[in-house]
Amino acid sequence: MKRNLVFFLMCILFQVHTNAQQAFIQGRVTAKTNESVEGVSVSIKGSVKGTVTDKTGAFRIMVSNLPVTLIFSSVVFQEVEKVVDTRESITIDMERSFLPGQDLVVSATRVPIKILESPVSIEQYGARQIQNTPAADYYSMAGYKKGIDITTSSMTFKTISTRGFNGSGSTRVNQLVDGMDNQAPGLNFSVGNFAGLTELDVDKIEILPGASSALYGPGGINGTILINSKNPFQSQGLSVLVKEGITNTDRKQRAAVTSFHDFTIRYAKAYANRLAFKMSAQYISGTDWLAHDTSNYSRNGTIGKVIPGNRNTDPNYDGVNVYGDETSINVRRVLNQGQFKDLWYLVGQGIKQSYPALSQGIDAVIAATPAVMKISRTGYQERDVIDPRTMNIKLSGALHYRLSRNTEAQVMGYWGTGNTVYTGNNRYSLQGIKLGQYKIELKNPNWLIRAYTTQENAGKAHSATVTTQYMNEAWKNSGNWYQQYSAAYLVSAATLWLTTAASQGADEANKAIAASSQQFHNMGRATADQGRPAPGSQQFHHLFDSVKKIPISLNGGRFLETSQLWMTEGQYNFSHVIRFAELIVGANFKRYILNSENTLFIDSLKPITINETGAYAQVTKKIIPDRLTISFSGRYDKNEDFKGKFTPRATAVLKLVQNNNLRFSYQTAYRFPSTQQKYIRLNVGDYTILGGLPWVMDYLNAKNNPVLELINGVPKNTYEYKPFKPESVRSFEMGYKGLIAKRLLVDAYGYLGKYKDFLVRNALYQPATGKIYSTVVNSSTKVKTHGFGLGIDYRLPSNYSLFFNAYSDVITDVPQGFQAYFNTPRYRVNAGFANEGLGKKKTVGFNAIVHWQDQMLWDGELANGPLKSYTSIDAQVNYQLPKIRSVIKIGATNITNRYYKNAYGNPQVGGLYYVSFGFKL
Secondary structure, X not given: OHHHHHHHHHHHHHOOOOOOOOEEEEEEEEEOOOXXXXXXXXXXXXXXXXXXXXXXXXXXXXXXXXXXXXXXXXXXXXXEEEEEOOXXXXXXXXOEOOOOOOOEEOOOOOOOEEHHHOOOOOEEEEHHHHHHOOOOOOHHHHHHOOOEEEEEEEOOEEEEEEOOOOOOOOOOXXXXXXXXXXXXXXXXXXXXXXXXXXXXXXXEEEEEOOOOHHHHOOOOOOEEEEEEEOOOOOOOEEEEEEEXXXXXXXXXXXXXXXXXXXXXXXXXXXXXXXXXXXXXXXXXXXXXXXXXXXXXXXXXXXXXXXXXXXXXXXXXXXXXXXXXXXXXXXXXXXXXXXXXXXXXXXXXXXXXXXXHHHHHHHHHHHHHOOOOOEEEOOOEEHHHHOOOEEEEEEEEEEEEEEXXXXXXXXXXXXXXXXXXXXXXXXXXXXXXXXXXXXXEEEEEOOEEEEEEEEEEEOOOOEEHHHHHHHHHHHHOOHHHHHHHHHHHHHHHHHHHHHHHHHHHOHHXXXXXXXXXXXXXXXXXXXXXXXXXXXXXXXXXXXXXXXXHOOEHHHOOOEOOOOOEEEEEEEEEEHHHOOOOOEEEEEEEEXXXXXXXXXXXXXXXXXXXXXEEEEEEEEEEEEEEOOOEEEEEEEEEEEEOOOOOEEXXXXXXXXXXXXOEXXXXXXXXEEEOOOHHHHHEEEEOOOOEEEOOOOHHHHHHOOXXXXXXXXXXXXXXXXXXXOOOOOEEEEEEEEEEEEEEOOOEEEEEXXXXXXXXXXXXXXXXXXXXXXXXXXXXXXXXXXXXXXXXXXXXXXXXXXXXXXXXXXXXXXXXXOOOOOOOOOOOOXXXXXXXEEEEEEOOOOOEEEEEEEEEEOOEEEEOOOOEEEEOOEEEEEEEEEEEEHHHOEEEEEEXXXXXXXXXXXXXXXXXXXXXXXXXXXXXX
């Protein structure tokens, strides 16, 4: 990387210019009202060279030869192409753009095409839509698009998922920011809204909600997201965005109304149309949404369900968002030094020796107690153990240098840090987490070469569950706690039995202790919990803070995670050489370095390295000119832990009439098991998560201590290890996209998918140790999915517009007891009504969007449970200040403040009300 950087710097310092044959074209851009238009991008077609208009609408661009074709583009106006063959000043009139379906997209084919002509389903939005969204952040806007779901783990941690397999940190969707894979290499979640672009630097987001591995590689089994930043040559100047808001207005989650702050600044400058740079920073802070589901949950490894009861009625109570109560034992049969012993019997014997008068009562109580009597430790709620102050800082910068008319060099860096919460198999508090991505790239209209790295540092990240469990142990170890509990229970019950038996007989005494059993449990808990640290107390903070600093491998709650990803890739477009078809080829080399110091992976001796290579090609041909276009793609990838995998894709676009197209696609996609699915070894409280490679059998010592499969929570068959494979899917899709009367855009699709070697976790029980484990396996059956989507975008007169979309995803043929993690409501609907410029001066705008989704049963790693259907309304009104290119906006998300969850065990999301001021957006 250092050699590449030196090379680019030498190019910048020693580039030789030949100005003798160069000329300048200058002119002015105006609106139809003769108003000067600032910030319009002016570029030379087929070249990276360009500029932007100044405050007066003037521009000046250097060209090598005449004639040239200039492209004038803006987020507000319709794009204009003009052939210029003179050096005289020119004037360009631009019209406001309200024509849908004309945007250019790259993700569908890796080359620019109109979205109307895309051969696969695609959703996109850009800077213009971001300015007018009621959403509090650009990432959440994806939830307004069909086929897409948002999972909210925290105010500052959200995950975009597609085609049904939703969850925090989806590993089934590729996410690329300026071409860089945005998934944390060790923690395995995408960090696009945490360490990606600042809001002011986003140019366009494109989402492929379907199989896309053929072009974008492993991980794109369900979709690919491309997030691209603004080019400093085309978007110059200083921009500022200040957003202030409030939450918890009803004080249901916190004791007082809480605040939300979002400050963003961006500055870009170009010099002599040759060198440009940009810098951007964003600071977000607020009081996080609260996960406070206290439903009683019955766990058995990865499998569980909500059951009746609470802490006052169930001795083995385990609240969904209550932590520390996962520690549970059967007091009638406890593993001690490799043998099962009856704790109540042993405690009872001690009581009888000290208090012989209670002997008969002790024996009677133990005899009347069931053979299974599970009791859990007392836990703490999320508000007690997770800091509610969420914060996110993003910094980014880039240097662009034009080596020639068509070739541009780029050096970029994106870095983020802060405090947030992530939901996986636990609720993880990510305090001080740091993520950085750094890239060097050479770019030409016909080719590109890039190299980048992702650097991950988990900071003070810790598991809320495990930390709280070990804090309980630090205060009073479970051996002493359960003995005190048992003694208090037995003494109280035995006393009642003796008193009742003396006056009414043994039968009535047995009935009396059975009727008062819960009272004795409460007494036992109160006795064992005497002196328990109170939430918020100095003792509590001292113990909790001490434990969360200790690595998980040493009986603490902290992750020591500093994994890395290194990637080099290139692409070449042969279209300028091969005339009969468009051909692109590409290749990449990827290297993971996993380093968790034995807190997440099996890397106690040294970091784990994984190499992966890939290559792809795509050929596109117009079979019938201006009528039928077909393309064929293929990609081959090899991960050193698995055999190579080839994935083909075939698409066709049939033009029915102008701006009305049918699309057909057959796509295959796959994903190698994630780094965690291969190498994880993590205690999550009541069981241990393991990877799926052969090392797990040695770790379990399965030859000497066999393990059994837990089928619906019941130990059954002896587990036989089978090497697991990459998961793959075959997807068939048909769609229609058409622009009717230049105002109505209709987009509809239907798809079928068939998954092979479906990757999922299963639960194992080892009788010799009494422990439960979770490993990764492939399904022996082919799981199927299907769904549809319909979207309507209608542009009305006077700048009004409305949209509607509805979509559905369904899974079938899931084997009994199989956790597919297919988490999506069967039906979802979005609808909106907006105006981007009301009145004579078009300075007032508004946007209102309604989202509804059906009820569902969430199948998650933390917990399984029901999610209610809900309706959420987001809205904003804005006033533009044209003279200073600024906007004042007042808006709200979930404006009715009806709390909802989009994942079970996740926080309840309430209303966020804000006002913002954007300068030179």
